[in-house]
Amino acid sequence: xxxxxxxxxxxxxxxxxxxxxxxxxxxxxxxxxxxxxxxxxxxxxxxxxxxxxxxxxxxxxxxxxxxxxxxxxxxxxxxxxxxxxxxxxxxxxxxxxxxxxxxxxxxxxxxxxxxxxxxxxxxxxxxxxxxxxxxxxxxxxxxxxxxxxxxxxxxxxxxxxxxxxxxxxxxxxxxxxxxxxxxxxxxxxxxxxxxxxxxxxxxxxxxxxxxxxxxxxxxxxxxxxxxxxxxxxxxxxxxxxxxxxxxxxxxxxxxxxxxxxxxxxxxxx
Amino acid sequence: xxxxxxxxxxxxxxxxxxxxxxxxxxxxxxxxxxxxxxxxxxxxxxxxxxxxxxxxxxxxxxxxxxxxxxxxxxxxxxxxxxxxxxxxxxxxxxxxxxxxxxxxxxxxxxxxxxxxxxxxxxxxxxxxxxxxxxxxxxxxxxxxxxxxxxxxxxxxxxxxxxxxxxxxxxxxxxxxxxxxxxxxxxxxxxxxxxxxxxxxxxxxxxxxxxxxxxxxxxxxxxxxxxxxxxxxxxxxxxxxxxxxxxxxxxxxxxxxxxxxxxxxxxxxxxxxxxxxxxxxxxxxxxxxxxxx
Numbered sequence: 215x216x217x218x219x220x221x222x223x224x225x226x227x228x229x230x231x232x233x234x235x236x237x238x239x240x241x242x243x244x245x246x247x248x249x250x251x252x253x254x255x256x257x258x259x260x261x262x263x264x265x266x267x268x269x270x271x272x273x274x275x276x277x278x279x280x281x282x283x284x285x286x287x288x289x290x291x292x293x294x295x296x297x298x299x300x301x302x303x304x305x306x307x308x309x310x311x312x313x314x315x316x317x318x319x320x321x322x323x324x325x326x327x328x329x330x331x332x333x334x335x336x337x338x339x340x341x342x343x344x345x346x347x348x349x350x351x352x353x354x355x356x357x358x359x360x361x362x363x364x365x366x367x368x369x370x371x372x373x374x375x376x377x378x379x380x381x382x383x384x385x386x387x388x389x390x391x392x393x394x395x396x397x398x399x400x401x402x403x404x405x406x407x408x409x410x411x412x413x414x415x416x417x418x419x420x421x422x423x424x425x426x427x428x429x430x431x432x433x434x435x436x437x438x439x440x441x442x443x444x445x446x447x448x449x450x451x452x453x454x455x456x457x458x459x460x461x462x463x464x465x466x467x468x469x470x471x472x473x474x475x476x477x478x479x480x481x482x483x
Numbered sequence: 484x485x486x487x488x489x490x491x492x493x494x495x496x497x498x499x500x501x502x503x504x505x506x507x508x509x510x511x512x513x514x515x516x517x518x519x520x521x522x523x524x525x526x527x528x529x530x531x532x533x534x535x536x537x538x539x540x541x542x543x544x545x546x547x548x549x550x551x552x553x554x555x556x557x558x559x560x561x562x563x564x565x566x567x568x569x570x571x572x573x574x575x576x577x578x579x580x581x582x583x584x585x586x587x588x589x590x591x592x593x594x595x596x597x598x599x600x601x602x603x604x605x606x607x608x609x610x611x612x613x614x615x616x617x618x619x620x621x622x623x624x625x626x627x628x629x630x631x632x633x634x635x636x637x638x639x640x641x642x643x644x645x646x647x648x649x650x651x652x653x654x655x656x657x658x659x660x661x662x663x664x665x666x667x668x669x670x671x672x673x674x675x676x677x678x679x680x681x682x683x684x685x686x687x688x689x690x691x692x693x694x695x696x697x698x699x700x701x702x703x704x705x706x707x708x709x710x711x712x713x714x715x716x717x718x719x720x721x722x723x724x725x726x727x728x729x730x731x732x733x734x735x736x737x738x739x740x741x742x743x744x745x746x747x748x749x750x751x752x753x754x755x756x757x758x759x760x761x762x763x764x765x766x767x768x769x770x771x772x773x774x775x
Contacts, residue, residue: 241682248688255692259701266561266706267554395535398542405546413553418545 522620
């Protein structure tokens, strides 16, 4: 019963938020258009790079586009669901988090519902459409396994990005004016996943592609879908690693979040 | 001061302050410098934000380095840049990004929305001049922090190119200064749209996308077809914001072309500042501040 009441409260918050944002129609349309254009510009950058080179890290344009759109879809879904957690620092700085903490609801779902950014639907929808188009154009020989992974991979990737969003936002509990520090791993991570792991090298590849798991979001699933062996030597089944990697990331993010909330001291203003 | 009171003085006033003309320019230099100093000090207090921005720009420096190295591939050359030039392009670019500050300046737009802009109009310094002075102070602080950190990191990790011609150094210095002013001019115009529009978010989104791509941040504009790159350079101010200083420092072109590009930058700076003043005059003529 209590759970049902809580869910109901979240739904109310979400609906209120969606209504208030849609009320300013011109601004809302602008924001949606902006987020769609942002993705279009990123895509344009990939096309321009391929104007200069026929192969990129050993991969052709359709292959890189598959990784790029897979990563973009995962990120846009995560951004839609939990991206607004980056506003946490505003709550900490202004002391508004005190009000959130004393309500009889859980902190994280409350923050996500209160700041739900409906405008991000535009980017997510556009990313899904692009991903679908590239799936058709990349010349994939479909098997049931590949079809399943084509659906699972962006969802698992979204979970990983969501975990990164939550984990990095907690920096605000220690470092109030942390500004864009979280961007290094959220937007930076999204950029890392958009391209083949083969282009990175040394410690950068080890840390970001394997250590933080970004290589498993798009690169390995894309190899599996394309039926290409990994030039770096991992088995084809690595394509299916992303759900496990994401689950581990959620566990770590949950621990970091809990430590952060316990560490929180009101600014007292 | 030419404050024109209308009605009985309680309703509203239209502000169109008469300012000292150009002949007094010399007298304004101390004022200009002190506004710049305060701009510098203001940003010196945002220490965490500075470190965070430098960290983010460094992260993207790594990503862009690897991407451009992959584009250069085994041949090691792409669009006339060798690998060391591409890496220098990336890291100096990530440093300059914080200096020219293409993104995130809404000071003027915020003051227009709240009406606080009226105090700017009452000051004896032209708003374009005083905002420019403050922005140069901000850029000076960014040069010592946001520029130095990524460039030092990039130089530590990668083999960057070092300019071979002595002329490149003064040209680069001039080009960076012009780039800051060009970026300021564009941002001022974007913000000044607030005099006409209630919500400038659309203009701002468009600027942040177009300004980012066409200034050469995502990829060197030489990656585009040549006629298109030339058209961008001549017909838009965007390449003057990043691409020109970067092409100067990596010595992409012979000395004469370098000088020509910086000259083109100077032309754009003059045009942009002129346009800012024109827009400001038009805006003041129609601006009505609600009195309370």
